[in-house]
Amino acid sequence: MTVDPWGQQAVPSVQAGLTLADARLRDSPFSRQASEVALKLKVERRALIVRTLLHLPRVADDNGQVGWQLAQAELKRCAEELRADQAKVRGLVSTDSFPLQDLVFKGDYDSTEAETIFSHLHYLRSARQGSRNYALVDPMYGLPVSLCSVSPLEWKLVGRQLSKQFQIPAAKIWDVSRVYSFEVAPPNAISYLLARVRSDLRQKEPTAELLTTAVDPNLGFTGSSYQAANWRRWMTVAPRPYLYLNDDYVTPRQLRTRFSTANLKHIEKKFDQKIAACSPDLLLDSSIFCCRINGATESVPGELTPLRR
Template sequence: MPTDSYALQDLRFVSYDAQNAANIFSHLHYLRSARAGSKNYALVDPLHGRPVSLCSVSPLEWSVVGRQLRSQFGVLPERVWDVSRVYSFDLAPANAISFLLAKVRTAVRQSEPTAELLVTAVDPNLGFTGSSYRAANWQQWMAIRARPYLYLDRRYVSPRKLREGYGTANLAEVRAQSGAIVEQSRATLLNSAIYCCRIKGETEVVPAGDQRLLRR
């Protein structure tokens, strides 16, 4: 973990070690997990090489998002990469995430010649506003309906982690297998925004009236 503050221009952009990234995301990211098969990038301090801000980029797995990108924008799902995790330490300088995202766009363009689009989901229920993405010239193209948060022994768990651990995300089945307290949130949640960024060229603005609301 970083211990000192540095100016943004002093940080180095690097391809980051997968195991170290997994340790950080598993312990500090709100999802408490890393996405397997991801490319990881970070801004690291110039003295110790410790990450100040980092993210992972994964092949798109959201079929509902992929179908909409294909039908509305003509982008094949296999040419889309998902910014699946982002984490920034408290001492990161201002604009670190937007600076990192700009560097990641260039890195993906160079390493994945067929890639056309970066995509991510921004959950406003957790206080995220998408400002870092907009600062990096991303645009909101659609939204996706919120689903209840899931909790295993009163700790947040994603449906993906439940499927990995128990072969299902059905709460009754998980409860029967584990004997744990399995719950879901009851509060009304806001929908998540889906932001996109063209790998090459300018990312077009999609008027609010043309943005589709997807069902999971």
Template sequence: MLTHPVETTVPRLSLDDCRRPGSPFYDQVRAAALGNGLEPRALTVRTLLHLPRIARHNGSVSQRQIETELRFSGNGLRADQAEIKSLIPFRQFALQDLRFVEYESGRAAEVFSRLHYLRSARPGSRNFALVDPVDGLPVSLCSVSPLEWMRVGRQLNSQFGVPRERAWDISRVYSFDVAPKNAISYLLARVRTVFRIEMRDVDLLTTAVDPNLGFTGASYRSANWQHWMSIQARPYLYVDRRYASPRQLRERFGTANLVELKARPGVLVEQSRAKLLDSRIFCCRVRGETESVPLDDLRVLRR
């Protein structure tokens, strides 16, 4: 079992506190991760994903609840790491020493389905990675998929003149803790180059950044992506204490309707109650400069 993280005197923290680097929550996560052979970044994201399940309406969580979720998330992460131990890099290299490759889809799916916070891979994707020059293990990797989000596609067409079928989505990104600084932004830049040369029918790359998990979009900004719109947050859903996306619910149960799911016998379905932050949609034109969008023109789309 995962050992207890370091105690702290803070009785309750808000979800905003937990998302903020340098907070007592981050100290707790780091102590729990390093004491149990886990990657702090992966444990942070996985725990942040599950804290809304037990947070009050005002977004506060108790110290005991945080400890419980850390143990639950940590035990799950340790089991997932063990399943793909042979794919986890352990050597550190400088950014210029890493090799950029189109990564084999089966191995990418193993990493994403085990270590990405969504615990799934997107079918029909092209996968790219920065791999270490000795073992060929993925240090940072991403998958790029045809854009399926209809609402985003309609907004891209109406506001920016980009048809949905000419946009692809960075649907998964995962970076191991051994990755050097700026690895993700460098990976994104190399992916853009591939699409500019090979994919003449693609004009735009997009991605969704969820700030509820501590993501800020800094790597995308460093790669000259721009924040073009936002998407209203909807409650997180959980099945048997584990987060499940609407896509995963439909694949598993044939529906993502909360009422229908709660009526299923033997299935514990829960919904977050605290208000969540809107996701940000970052975009990058495959050719030419990507224009910034003035604050007054940033649209917040409904789900």
């Protein structure tokens, strides 16, 4: 997801290092530096911030401290990578701004184009195979300004807990697995898109009962767009280590797709790959936001107990 984690406030310069916790804040010096790099290399600032936050744990020490020069180097590396990725989808995405009421909802957005966009611009740099894709497109050229993919929930840990705690069968739960909104998107585009997705699923998947998504605060996300669409935070999930293959972030799913295994030692030995993992102690719990497809979504009172992976 690329909802802006900070905003445009000016921040003081710093000569020393920063912590991962500081980098996530709205008034972090990292935010101002990211704005300068994005402007210089002509990339989307919000996407650059998220990508770099994903990689800062790789260069942090055991206390979550990152040297300022290392942080700047990661910003530049991610910006150059993002600029190359943006060039690969030029012509597939909108570059013009339109009011929210002028955007057109597409309930069957082209899967090939969605996969291309997610694979280059989403911070995971991949699409969820077999997903149903939705978009808000501009009224002039039909190009997306906000995009998301939805598929049956595959996260067994979350599915089991939702079934146990809320008596919702896992087979009736759908997952919003990818969201990307471009800087030209108007305010509230994501929450509006999510509301339309809910209505579409209600019609096309009459057995579906719940929508879920994971919000990772380590990337500056707060879930505000989901809350604006009347989603509720129902649980949290303890973090697992971020993994890096040859200095690029990678998921266990991506490892299994590429090497037919997610066993790190096996991959390093057999395929001569460099794999690093940051400690989960450096990371915050992810939030699981939920929305009932029919009727209001209730709040969950009290402290949320994190699920262990």
